[in-house]
Structure formats: C-alpha cells, structure tokens
Amino acid sequence: MKALFLAGGLGTRLRPLTEHLPKPMALVGNRPWLEHLLMHYNEQGVNEFVIAVKHYRELIESHLGDGSKYGVRIDYAVEKELLGTAGAIKNAEHLLNDRFIVVNADIIHQVDLKSAMKFHENHGGAVTICLTEVDDPSHYGVVEQTGNGRITRFIEKPKKEEAPSNRINAGIYIMERSALDFVPAGRSVSIEKETFPLLIENGRGVYGHPIGGYWMDMGTKERYRQLHWDLLDRRFPVKIDGKDMEDKGIWLGENVRVGQGVLFVPPVMIGDDVTIGDRAIIGPYAVVGKGSRIGNQVRLSNSILWDRCKIRGGAQLNECIFGSGMQVGPHILHEAVCNRTLEVQRR
Structure with a gap:
C-alpha cells in the first residue's frame, strides 16, 4: 500500500x-x-x-x-x-x-x-x-x-x-x-x-x-496552541521525545543544562541541547525547541518556542509562539506570534 x-x-x-x-x-x-x-x-x-x-x-x-x-x-x-x-x-x-x-x-x-x-x-x-x-x-x-x-x-x-x-x-x-x-x-x-x-x-x-x-x-494560531496543550495533556498521544521526569509531565531532551533554582511547572516539554538560566520559571504549558537558550529569571508559560530561540534574562512570555531562531530582548509579551528577530527593550 x-x-x-x-x-x-x-x-x-x-x-x-x-x-x-x-x-x-x-x-x-x-x-x-x-x-x-x-x-x-x-x-x-x-x-x-x-x-x-x-x-x-x-x-x-x-x-x-x-x-x-x-x-x-x-x-x-x-x-x-x-x-x-x-x-x-x-x-x-x-x-x-x-x-x-x-x-x-x-x-x-x-x-x-x-x-x-x-x-x-x-x-x-x-x-x-x-x-x-x-x-x-x-x-x-x-x-x-x-x-x-x-x-x-x-x-x-x-x-x-x-x-x-x-x-x-x-x-x-x-x-x-x-x-x-x-x-x-x-x-x-x-x-x-x-x-x-x-x-x-x-x-x-x-x-x-x-x-x-x-x-x-491546525490552520489557525489558536488551534495550533490547542494542539500542543492536547499533546502535553496526552489527549493527543503522539510520541514526545525526551524523558518524562518521574512521570510528572516534565519531558527533558538530551544534553539539557538547567541552572540553579529553576522551577518547572508541568506540563513542560524541553528539547535537546537547551540551556535554562538560573531562577527561570518554565510552565505550565511550555514547549521549548532544540538548541534554545533561556536566560536568567525568564518567566515562560502557555508558549511554544521553535528551535534555536534565544530569550534574554528577565523576559516574561505568555501565550506566545516563536518561530525558529527568534531572539527576544528583556521585556513582557502576551499573545505574540513572531518569526523574525525581535528586539524590544525594557521601558
């Protein structure tokens, strides 16, 4: 066939x-x-x-x-x-x-x-x-x-x-x-x-x-988000790469480096080769793509990052979707959907 x-x-x-x-x-x-x-x-x-x-x-x-x-x-x-x-x-x-x-x-x-x-x-x-x-x-x-x-x-x-x-x-x-x-x-x-x-x-x-x-x-941004929340909640049982840490809904890929005082709020999916800075709070409902860099004290929730994103220290992101290679300065973003370099300085 x-x-x-x-x-x-x-x-x-x-x-x-x-x-x-x-x-x-x-x-x-x-x-x-x-x-x-x-x-x-x-x-x-x-x-x-x-x-x-x-x-x-x-x-x-x-x-x-x-x-x-x-x-x-x-x-x-x-x-x-x-x-x-x-x-x-x-x-x-x-x-x-x-x-x-x-x-x-x-x-x-x-x-x-x-x-x-x-x-x-x-x-x-x-x-x-x-x-x-x-x-x-x-x-x-x-x-x-x-x-x-x-x-x-x-x-x-x-x-x-x-x-x-x-x-x-x-x-x-x-x-x-x-x-x-x-x-x-x-x-x-x-x-x-x-x-x-x-x-x-x-x-x-x-x-x-x-x-x-x-x-x-998945033709709209709203449905694209919902698809990922269904994936993390296992309502959509597609394979998730990475190890589920103690079956708590926290999936970590290979070679993930986690700083001091990092808090994961499940469900969370972290890809391979990701670095997470000190005292960052990741989740709930966060997907971080391979090779991404999350700075110190970043707050990331209800958001999807594709591969190789760089989020600078102190940023607060909620309900965001970022394409591959996004760079985000230290600022607060809500409901952003971006696929190009974004540098927004703190006001």
Missing part, C-alpha cells in the same frame, strides 16, 4: 510561522508534523510514500530525503503550479498503485487504517472518505449517507439545525486508481467540489467511514 501526502500548499493562516515553510513542516512537539505523519502511517504498515510538493519543496526533500533513514521509500511528485486536491493526485498518478491512500498532510490526526481499509474492501466502491464528527458542522461540508455508509451528497456549511449529520470530510481518502479516470489532467481540480460529486453521479461508489480518535486542522 502506498500513501500520497498532499504537502504542496502554504499555511496562510499560520503566518508568519509558515511564511517560508510548507504548513505540514510546522513543528508539532519539536518535530515537523510531516515527519510525525510519516512515522504514524509506517506504524500502520505503509512503507511506500509519495509526497506532492510545490512551495519550498527543497525544505521537505532535504529533511525527509528518500525515506531510508525511516525505513521507508519516498518519491516526490512536483507541481509546477498548484493543481487543487484532485489535480495533485492526478499529477502523481504515475507513482501510485491500483489502490492507494491520500492524506491532506496539514491535518492533525491519528487513524485506524486497518479498520478503514477493511470497510473499503467490503463496500467495493471507488472511494472511501474518512470522516470525523464535530460538535458544530455549520463551518464545514457535511455528508449525507445511507445506512450502509454510501454518500449521496455533500452539503456545504449548513445551519446546525438543518445538517443531515455531524460528519465531515477528515481529509483522508482510500481510492481506487479507476477514480482518477474522472479527473482531467493538467488543470486545477477540486476533489470535494468536482471529483466526488461526479463519481456519485456516475454511480462509482463513494462511501464514508468515521475514523474516531484525534483530529484537528
């Missing part, structure tokens, strides 16, 4: 963090989400991957390579221009098998692939759309299904009280190669608005299967 990861787009709503970075490469728990995704599907038995790339493709290729360091094989399908979801799949058709998995790579999720594959094999249709259930479906495209799971239509952003279900497209598909006969080549094609309705109209069998478990679109 091959999996196709759609990683060509930019995360416009996560800017400035993803201003020069594909959204699937945003760090989740000090590791690019695309790497987590690769490992998750490999654990489910997938060992061949195709990654559809467009913007900043060299960042993805330089990090993941050919997949050999993960024990898998990775091929790349390059889009000269963005082709939409179905167009990107069509562009990668020559690298795919008769049956394959498609994953929107910026969706945070964990899926029971065995269950979804069994459902797909049993119904015999062209596509299985993995579904997730939401409390308020009015912000999404909702599916209408028959009793056996066959999808009859999609309803875009219905009123909550008028929605036929609370099930929405989770951005994960199991597809037969024959479905691509309904996708024109060489132009942008929406799988949700064009391909799926066309397959339904032609009786090719589009079915929906609820995946359960964790699911989140």
